[in-house]
Amino acid sequence: MYHRTILIQYRQGVSQTDASGMLGAFQNLPGRVNGLVNVSVNLLQGDYDVSIDLIFDSEQARRNCAFDDSYRSALTWARDLSDRMESTESSDGQSAPVGDFGLPMKWHKFLIYFALWAGAVLNLISGAQMFFMGINAGNAWLYEMTSGLRALYIVSGIFMIAIGVFQIFTRSALARFSRRGPRMVVWLYASLVILNALEILMAWLPFGVPLNYLLTADVWFYLIEGVLMTWANQVYYRKRAALFIN
Template sequence: MTMRCPNCGQRLADEAGRCPVCGTVIDEETRRQAMNEDDFASSSFEGTRQSMGEQASAAQSGRTDQMAPDEKRYPARPMKWYKFLIYFSLVLTGFANIWTGVGAVLGMQYETKSQAAQVYAVYPGLHVLDIIYGVLLILLGVYALIVRQYLAGFKAKGPKMLLIMYIVSLVIEVAYIAASSLISGVNLLTASESGTMLISSMIVSLFMIGANKVYFDKRAHLFNK
């Protein structure tokens, strides 16, 4: 016999405490009722559609009256963005930051070693800055993978750690742009395509901070471990 979520119909393990899709809390009363409804459907399949519809409506009404306090207080919400974060975005972000960080430490952003040597010969301070920037990106990449684990485990600190990750990423980018501009004497924010990309990146970071704050505030009751 397979138990299903009374809200979205997702198949659940017998010991499930909440629906992994919509977040509905599965208490003992809801679990027992779901199993009873499953047994009833199997034994009365020959009944008329009208009768079954009336019984289902009555059962749904009874379930609403007997919902757990958490389920009454916190309506079920979609979790597609959460799944995108833990299964794709944070994993990609983590490894991308690590890769970019290693490249910055090695001077790979200048395409060839000879070009990197020429740049560093003219701006020796830029070499030190690139190494510091690269190390910070590597640490940020590792942190992103840790955040992914906290969110996947519904840890209470997970959403806050995610916001910290976006904020730190934004601070690192702004600091690197400012320091690079001072060392090279070139305002990178006004430098053609590179400036446009940097500004776009900062706007996206600000949007992600705000959007994720709203998203996870509405689902804070799910992250309580």
């Protein structure tokens, strides 16, 4: 069997009626959520007030329950009543890590508090610079640029600005634990890879810039990094799908 254990510390002033109603919502989930065999509730003493153990017949069922409306509704109710809530996953014969009642969220916090903000600012600035370089003929060397190359600068600048804006929306979705947030961050890093690849193709095919000139070590690093970041974020947030319910 596969377990998801939710630990709840009630916020101050929660009534017994509200707490019982929320726990009852979880206990009514078997039969509504595919693969959910049983739900047990235990009162605790210490840091948390109650634990809710959801028992699934397969790992896939445990993963898929995050998309069930009944489960999301019960989890939202629990969040509304809690001052602190953590969860952990385990299987029979494998106990949950001692002292770690939830999946680490350091990468999530790094993204929403720094990486996405910084990336958005850099992409907005770089995109604006490329866009205005393409349309501004005031610099002498720009007179020598072909119209196609200037168009490449303009289009690339627009795409970078769009990605910068998308980073801001992605950051907001992740911070709100929106169910769209994990998909947005995966598409964000995938779009960066796609944009870099398109820029290489657009410089190589129409303008004949040699590939050995375009595919420098830095470019290879950015492409490989983008692919790895796309994959890593998909794995990271898939394991935490149950948290993103808004």
